[in-house]
Amino acid sequence: MWLTVTSLLRNPGAIAYPGAVADHVDRVVAQWAAERPDLDVSPMEVFGRLKRLYRVVDAALNRTFAEHGLDAASFDVLATLKRSGPPYRLTPTGLMQSAMVTSGAITQRLDRLEARGLVTRTRSDQDGRSREVALTPEGHALIERALPAHLATEVGLLEGLDDARTAALVDAMRTLLAALGDGEE
Amino acid sequence: MWLTVTSLLRNPGAIAYPGAVADHVDRVVAQWAAERPDLDVSPMEVFGRLKRLYRVVDAALNRTFAEHGLDAASFDVLATLKRSGPPYRLTPTGLMQSAMVTSGAITQRLDRLEARGLVTRTRSDQDGRSREVALTPEGHALIERALPAHLATEVGLLEGLDDARTAALVDAMRTLLAALGDGEE
DNA sequence: GAAGAATGTCTTAGCGCTGAGATACATTGG
DNA sequence: CCAATGTATCTCAGCGCTAAGACATTCTTC
Secondary structure (H helix, E strand, O other), X not given: OOOOHHHHHOOHHHXXXXXXXXXXXHHXXXXXXXXXXXXXXXXXXXXXXXXXXXXXXXXXXXXXXXXXXXXXXXXXXXXXHHHOOOOOEEXXXXXXHHHOOOHHHHHHHHHHXXXXXXXXXXXXXXXXXXXXXXXXXXXXXXXXXXXXXXHHHHHHHOOOOOHHHHHHHHHHHHHHHHHOOOOOO | OOOOHXXXXXXXXXXXXXXXXXXXXXXXXXXXXXXXXXXXXXXXXXXXXXXHHHHHHHHHHHHHHXXXXXXXXXXXXXXXXXXXXXXXXXXXHHHHHHXXXXXXXXXXXXXXXXXXOOEEEEEOOOOOOOEEEEEOHHHHHHHHHHHHHHHHHHHHHOOOOOHHHHHHHHHHHHHHHHHOOOOOO
């Protein structure tokens, strides 16, 4: 006697909610079960939903960013500088690590933000290779306006999730990220 | 006396794992608490981790796709055709809805796959506006090779997550997706 | 059955990102 | 103190995507 991930995951929602409608991922899994019954596709229950959730959330957040003349990339840079606290200065490398993008992406993000007068880039005194990126008053004002709206959008997205499931979701993602080595090195 | 989402979410991992190391999102939340203690940034516990998890997973899956001469977009199309079952034919619109991308993106994906001889595109008999996309024998063979490798990668990614948390993660994502209207319309 | 609306696909300009590599500066070891 | 190595940033070609719209075909309504 042995357990597959499948047996644990097959329609867990059906247990909690007997009348629950099958979602997109349920249909995908059912299709695979018909086409390749020899394969255990239960991991798709996790990753299929992760991908769809990310896309739905991303689209919703982008709508709010656009209302403030921003996109996710620009908001990310301004918010990272803001939350770093006084004097609201970071190096491109620091921004790069926080954003999980390449150095080239950060260079271009900063080009755009600098052209709009939202950040400044100055040479570092301590290290001639490095730059210091700082929020301008305009950048400061913009992120102060956009942040509460962004949080309101996030609260709205979580409206349909009860507190227990929200906590469980955070706990699982935290555990998984730790297991995958995120946040340590 | 009232509860904020914050009080429910603040370091839930610390309860389950007293010695748990703070992750990237914990640091972000702590920074906001110092800079803007008036704001409840607890929703970021969810969305910050969703974003990072998506990126880490995406990178890992792409590595496996690349080993088979594929990327996520191409794999997605081939897998969607494969799991649709005999005769392994779908319209671009069907592929578009499954992939959550625009029609232009599907056109370009199909251009690339057609050029590599992995799919064919023919006029539909029933509807002159529509096309029928079908797997070629080469496309069939490629997805048959890539799919088990892909599943193995997914199983590996879930290694660090115990069964209870895996089930809770799926349940929460399913609930949230349903609340956000995914999979119904 | 013709006009207008709707649908399915393709086209194209523009965007942000990656990967590879260039450049400038800093650090280390002999 | 110099050479070799490492680090921080920028450059740029190429990629896949979106948004807007073109075009052909089908459906709807009168």
